[in-house]
Amino acid sequence: MSVLVTGGAGYIGSVTVEALREAGESVVVLDDLSGGHRAAVDVPFYLGDAGDAGLLRSIAAEHRVSQVIHFAGFISVPESARDPLRYFANNTAKATAMLSTLQEVGVRNVVFSSTAAVYGEPEQTPISEEHPKRPSNPYGLSKYFVEQILDWADAAYGVTHAALRYFNASGATATRGEDHHPETHLIPLVLQVPLGRRARVSVYGADYPTPDGTCVRDYIHVADLADAHVRALRYLRDGGPSRKINLGNGRGFSVREIVSAAERVTGKSIPVQGEPRREGDPSALVADARLAGEVLGWRPRRPAVEDIVQSAWDWHRSHPNGYGDR
Ligand SMILES: NC(=O)c1ccc[n+]([C@@H]2O[C@H](COP(=O)([O-])OP(=O)(O)OC[C@H]3O[C@@H](n4cnc5c(N)ncnc54)[C@H](O)[C@@H]3O)[C@@H](O)[C@H]2O)c1
Numbered sequence: 001m002s003v004l005v006t007g008g009a010g011y012i013g014s015v016t017v018e019a020l021r022e023a024g025e026s027v028v029v030l031d032d033l034s035g036g037h038r039a040a041v042d043v044p045f046y047l048g049d050a051g052d053a054g055l056l057r058s059i060a061a062e063h064r065v066s067q068v069i070h071f072a073g074f075i076s077v078p079e080s081a082r083d084p085l086r087y088f089a090n091n092t093a094k095a096t097a098m099l100s101t102l103q104e105v106g107v108r109n110v111v112f113s114s115t116a117a118v119y120g121e122p123e124q125t126p127i128s129e130e131h132p133k134r135p136s137n138p139y140g141l142s143k144y145f146v147e148q149i150l151d152w153a154d155a156a157y158g159v160t161h162a163a164l165r166y167f168n169a170s171g172a173t174a175t176r177g178e179d180h181h182p183e184t185h186l187i188p189l190v191l192q193v194p195l196g197r198r199a200r201v202s203v204y205g206a207d208y209p210t211p212d213g214t215c216v217r218d219y220i221h222v223a224d225l226a227d228a229h230v231r232a233l234r235y236l237r238d239g240g241p242s243r244k245i246n247l248g249n250g251r252g253f254s255v256r257e258i259v260s261a262a263e264r265v266t267g268k269s270i271p272v273q274g275e276p277r278r279e280g281d282p283s284a285l286v287a288d289a290r291l292a293g294e295v296l297g298w299r300p301r302r303p304a305v306e307d308i309v310q311s312a313w314d315w316h317r318s319h320p321n322g323y324g325d326r
Pocket residue numbers: 006007008009010011012013030031032033034035036037048049050051070071072073074075090094113114115116165166167168169170180
């Protein structure tokens with residue numbers, strides 16, 4: 001029996017494939033390489049679309065796929081605001097098509113990459129899973145639709161799921177790191193300054209109701225995310241019911257705190273440029289991640305922000321051109 005990982009050539013997917021292999025799982029990856037990297041995958045790999053029914057059927061038959069982790073999707077909040085239909089088509093419609101084929105071929109469990117963006121502007125933080133879901137951008141809505149579709153798939157066909165709502169994935173392992181094009185995530189952008197690839201880093205808004213006025217986010221080490229996926233697969237395999245589960249550190253860091261951590265780690269000064277707020281950017285997003293502990297026995301093992309930034313810095317220094325394919 002194998003685990004099919006869609007989007008396994010991407011950032012979180014490739015680190016999770018590493019963790020699955022270390023846990024003794026047999027893994028196969030399907031990715032269209034729209035955002036991923038062939039060099040990030042060293043298990044059986046299929047180039048193609050997660051919504052392609054024929055391809056899914058043949059992978060499922062050849063590898064006796066029993067469980068799926070669905071990472072495949074587009075990930076940029078600002079891009080989703082500019083081109084929402086592209087996000088609903090890829091993140092929602094293709095996930096729906098995939099679920100339909102999976103249920104037809106007898107796959108009983110799905111782990112789904114959801115996001116803190118399903119919550120929208122928080123009414124209170126830390127944010128628990130019960131918090132109202134009011135996504136403030138098409139990206140978050142495209143994911144929230146899938147969560148609801150998964151509920152109906154469970155009710156009608158008994159396909160169970162763990163929808164894992166990640167906060168800010170960050171950091172790297174020795175061999176897998178973050179190489180998005182364009183890069184929109186704070187830590188890799190900040191590190192581009194000491195890497196000599198940009199002169200300064202933009203900070204959007206310094207008048208938020210946070211201690212230093214800049215946005216606060218919950219940064220969770222990508223290796224901790226990967227560990228949670230291994231646990232979620234086992235939980236579903238053991239018959240656990242469908243759940244929506246936050247994955248975060250439970251602690252927030254402001255943009256300025258991340259820049260300072262990066263200055264300490266790299267020993268270089270990182271100039272910032274103040275910019276106006278971006279529309280739809282909540283002031284603070286911090287997870288209440290207690291449910292992940294209760295249900296999956298999971299807790300972050302690498303919660304220190306300097307450790308997260310250090311791991312990203314190590315990877316970028318050893319991979320100055322990322323995976324070298326862009
Ligand atoms: N990075 C984060 O902080 C974060 C936070 C919350 C949620 N997520 C979610 O986690 C998942 C992985 O994020 P990531 O940062 O690793 O992104 P990523 O872009 O590195 O990985 C996504 C992968 O999916 C592939 N893909 C996209 N559409 C596809 C399709 N239709 N068929 C096949 N492959 C397709 C891309 O080529 C890429 O390899 C995404 O679904 C994202 O929405 C990420």
